[in-house]
Amino acid sequence: MDETARQAARQWTLAQPAVSAFVTSMVRDFRDRDDVLQDIAVAVIESYASYDPAHPFVAWAIGVARNQVGIYLRSRRRDRLVFDDDTAACLAVAIDEVAKEKSLQLDFLQDCLGGLEGRAQRLFELRYQRDMKPAAIADRVGMTANSVAKALQRVRDQLRECVQRKSLEAGVQ
Known part of the structure; x- marks a missing residue:
């Protein structure tokens, strides 16, 4: 080719x-x-x-x-x-x-992912890059599965808010 x-x-x-x-x-x-x-x-x-x-x-x-x-x-x-x-x-x-617009939002998401730090970054990596379930993540990081699920929800909320903010700043709906 x-x-x-x-x-x-x-x-x-x-x-x-x-x-x-x-x-x-x-x-x-x-x-x-x-x-x-x-x-x-x-x-x-x-x-x-x-x-x-x-x-x-x-x-x-x-x-x-x-x-x-x-x-x-x-x-x-x-x-x-x-x-x-x-x-x-x-x-x-x-x-x-x-x-x-979706392409821009993916770019914004990449920027927002770069802003994750510490535990949020680690949890995100384990869940979405290594495709681990909350129970397996809990075993790895010493948390309960429920607290991992709640922490991941907070990370998703943080990312959603970041993407929405960047979209508004750029004039993208």
Whole structure:
């Protein structure tokens, strides 16, 4: 696999949740949805050479998805439960915006995680990076399982408040 194909695959992996959300909003039948999403993946990889890295990849991939969904919808024109082109365009824009906001929130979460210290950082690492249950964490750190669960709830609350604060500061909803 050459470097261009690797880069295309990386970009697609990051964009796929947003593209999938767009497709889900447009294609009601789950079997058709999977087929359309596969067609989009192929189209994205095949047309990756035309992607301009100066622009966001997710928006470009949603543009490719709009074309593929349009092909699907035209083939289903008799079905009364499909959206027109204007609605599809509006959904594409909305999903791209949501994807940008979620991406920013993940960046904020990373910043907030960096602010965890001491026991909070240790508990978070054991629970979410090592996937340990509260009872196993309790044995490791000398606490009860109930106190570990409560401490983890406080850590999650702290992280949620931090992300919300950073979102408000940045003007992200």
